[in-house]
Amino acid sequence: MKYATARQALSSIKSNTNLFIHSAAAAPRALVEGLVERADELREVNIYQLHTEGPAPYTEAQYAASFTVHALFIGKNCRKAVNEGRARFVPCFLSEVPIMFREGVIRIDTVLIQVSPPDKHGFCSLGVSVEATRAAIEVADTVIAQVNPQMPRTHGDSFIHLNEIDAYVELDTPLPEHIPAPLGEVERKIGAHIAGIIEDGATLQMGIGSIPDAVLACLDNHKDLGIHTEMFSDGVIPLVEKGVITNAQKKIHPGYLVSGFLIGSRKLYDFVDDNPMVRLLDIQYVNDTKVIRKLEKMTSINSAIEVDITGQVSADSIGTRMYSGVGGQMDFIRGASFSKGGKPIIALPSVTKDGASKISAMLKPGAGVVTTRAHVQYVATEYGIVNLYGKSLTERAKAMISIAHPKHREALEEAAYQRFGSLA
Numbered sequence: 001m002k003y004a005t006a007r008q009a010l011s012s013i014k015s016n017t018n019l020f021i022h023s024a025a026a027a028p029r030a031l032v033e034g035l036v037e038r039a040d041e042l043r044e045v046n047i048y049q050l051h052t053e054g055p056a057p058y059t060e061a062q063y064a065a066s067f068t069v070h071a072l073f074i075g076k077n078c079r080k081a082v083n084e085g086r087a088r089f090v091p092c093f094l095s096e097v098p099i100m101f102r103e104g105v106i107r108i109d110t111v112l113i114q115v116s117p118p119d120k121h122g123f124c125s126l127g128v129s130v131e132a133t134r135a136a137i138e139v140a141d142t143v144i145a146q147v148n149p150q151m152p153r154t155h156g157d158s159f160i161h162l163n164e165i166d167a168y169v170e171l172d173t174p175l176p177e178h179i180p181a182p183l184g185e186v187e188r189k190i191g192a193h194i195a196g197i198i199e200d201g202a203t204l205q206m207g208i209g210s211i212p213d214a215v216l217a218c219l220d221n222h223k224d225l226g227i228h229t230e231m232f233s234d235g236v237i238p239l240v241e242k243g244v245i246t247n248a249q250k251k252i253h254p255g256y257l258v259s260g261f262l263i264g265s266r267k268l269y270d271f272v273d274d275n276p277m278v279r280l281l282d283i284q285y286v287n288d289t290k291v292i293r294k295l296e297k298m299t300s301i302n303s304a305i306e307v308d309i310t311g312q313v314s315a316d317s318i319g320t321r322m323y324s325g326v327g328g329q330m331d332f333i334r335g336a337s338f339s340k341g342g343k344p345i346i347a348l349p350s351v352t353k354d355g356a357s358k359i360s361a362m363l364k365p366g367a368g369v370v371t372t373r374a375h376v377q378y379v380a381t382e383y384g385i386v387n388l389y390g391k392s393l394t395e396r397a398k399a400m401i402s403i404a405h406p407k408h409r410e411a412l413e414e415a416a417y418q419r420f421g422s423l424a
Helices: 029-037 075-085 096-101 133-139 185-195 209-215 234-241 266-272 331-338 393-402 404-418
Strands: 018-021 043-049 069-071 110-115 123-125 142-147 159-161 169-172 203-205 255-260 278-280 298-303 307-309 344-348 379-383 384-387
Touching: 029 110, 029 384, 069 075, 096 133, 110 133, 110 203, 159 209, 185 209, 185 344, 185 379, 185 384, 209 298, 234 266, 266 278, 298 331, 331 344, 393 404
Parallel strands: 018 043, 018 110, 043 069, 110 142, 142 169, 203 298, 255 278, 298 344, 344 379
Antiparallel strands: 123 159, 379 384
């Protein structure tokens, strides 16, 4: 049923229910605002979400009796609430979120989505974000939509018929945009190191941000690259236009750029709109290691908050303070490691903005190990790239120290000597 206001469309939501909110740039802002307008009428509504763009007013202390957020990945809009104890973090692999929905580990009663207008056959598109939302729709009793003409129409697992939507509102509003920032010298150096080990015909997984953009900026002379990734941003567009990304050598989905969701500028949203080359698929499939390993030369590029000298990667927290989540890092690290010719890569600047070393003798107390030292292979900073695969703890320490910032190497060497007795 069509409603004039979001609050009216949300009238079926009751207390003691579980909601899922469409992810990333597809988060339906009008429905979120309408939900908060009903806060006084609701109690103990559990909101499950991955990263969502835009405000999340339901995380504010004044609504604690009405809403409890369960963050399957921590974005900026709920980070404070998680660390202050008003919201809860659920550690999980991104590939397993749809499984938890489908198997009832996490019950989803209602899902709030944002979609494109229906085509002549009545099919709307989930647009820029399919990820776990596809699974949430399958299991939910109620689907409430924000229909937006500015939502791109994407191909793949994104289609939902208007008959599957229980209530909707129409709102013509721009999607949140992420404008690529100018690349700095550190990012350019990291990008060049990583580009140097990417082979022609490789399939890439990368996220959003300056390091992935820097890597992509260094690939103009490569040939027949492919994309199979949980997400992508604007950096792929020039390489598609130049014929560098062709997806021609992929063993599965040849010719297609495969992803679970995307965030970027309006240029990116226009690029994917009704583009048959782009397929947004269920993240249970995209991030499945059994799928990823079938792609030869699978090159996975992921970031980290901190890596210790033995190769343990903390990517979800700064000590005990939660920052993001597990996401798809381990899905692709493991999948790439099984791929024929695959290269799993962790990339990070050598120091923080305050000059502290991001390569540490030991992880901060309470830091979460997202990728274990047994899984880590390549690690890159602006000072080089090393491969820890098959190396002992002392060999790893020596390699990691070689790509640390020079001003921190002596202290790291001393810590390694105290721990191992020798780096010889």
